[in-house]
């Protein structure tokens with residue numbers, strides 16, 4: 001919204017100035033192509049008028065300082081017709097000029113243009129008030145108050161989530177994390193085959209080493225399936241924004257050597273066995289038995305998952321595909337103790353602008369339907385029903401219930417039940433769930 005000052009004369013000949021508002025953002029919708037020759041003419045006319053009016057006021061001041069009897073008689077407070085016309089001309093020209101300027105800038109930057117002009121003092125109101133002061137004794141023109149700077153919403157302070165700057169077809173944040181096939185070495189099993197740590201509907205994950213980085217062991221995810229390009233980009237972006245959070249695997253980089261392409265991420269597992277352990281493995285008593293994990297570790301695992309979801313939701317993302325297969329477990333000490341968890345498979349995540357209401361799209365429906373059914377919130381499965389971040393809370397609730405049942409921890413099952421309520425608005429927020437899990441009385 002830009003403000004304009006209209007300058008006019010009242011009956012007593014004094015200058016009135018009043019501020020009116022014109023919604024210039026409406027111009028942004030259909031920006032008219034700027035006519036530069038026309039603008040140049042207007043600017044020229046405006047500066048000529050300004051010069052002339054300045055000269056008149058100067059000579060008036062001189063006369064006031066040195067009044068002759070004839071001048072005294074004629075120098076009433078009423079401005080001459082010429083002066084009046086000129087002041088009006090200047091006001092109109094200033095208005096026209098500023099509107100033109102705004103329409104030019106609006107073609108590149110819509111709404112920010114008018115706000116910026118207010119901040120930088122190039123607003124029409126300031127231009128109009130910069131006209132020379134009216135003849136002496138007339139009351140000072142009320143200064144147009146610049147509208148207050150728009151307050152930043154808290155979400156503006158958050159890290160940028162999408163639209164990363166691209167360089168050579170890659171997001172610029174990847175920087176030196178672009179690898180060639182020759183930069184990695186596959187981890188081979190005793191049969192000389194690539195070690196596969198897992199696979200799903202859309203990807204296969206292998207173990208590889210990076211010789212130039214102290215032979216670091218990393219997970220290389222090759223994405224196949226429907227629209228691998230979009231999925232690849234989405235997963236890399238999501239791993240990038242969660243990079244600093246301990247509940248997600250770290251993004252190591254991307255291998256690009258056409259036609260081979262994979263995402264390199266932190267290998268979440270135990271160095272002594274080259275395979276990953278998912279929550280699904282433990283719940284189905286494979287690799288590790290649920291009863292072998294102490295209760296306090298189960299609470300830590302639940303907190304890790306909840307903290308990860310909370311962080312993801314704060315970034316206004318919905319995971320969509322939370323299930324035990326996508327929860328990776330790892331022991332922090334060699335005695336299979338100190339278990340922690342990380343959330344993987346961010347390829348289905350959806351950006352959910354807050355307040356979070358997502359209208360189901362065919363892609364979301366497809367992703368949700370391909371996810372393990374008991375973990376998908378009922379509202380997600382219903383066609384054309386808007387759903388919210390509470391859909392992830394539902395999935396987490398189902399996970400907690402399964403853990404509580406398998407590990408025989410009643411309080412986890414109880415929290416899980418609350419989260420997995422059928423009605424979305426009856427579920428607690430993930431913030432609340434985090435604090436429930438942090439209560440000192442919780443591990444029982």
Ligand SMILES: Nc1ncnc2c1ncn2[C@@H]1O[C@H](COP(=O)(O)OP(=O)(O)OP(=O)(O)O)[C@@H](O)[C@H]1O
Pocket residue numbers: 197198199200201202203204205219221249265266267268269276277278321325326328344345346347
């Ligand atoms: N960073 C990692 N470290 C260790 N193992 C991993 C890692 N990422 C994935 N895995 C393993 O690979 C499996 C498949 O990975 P992921 O879930 O990302 O594939 P997907 O095809 O996207 O799965 P979905 O069928 O759920 O879409 C996981 O269940 C896990 O066992």
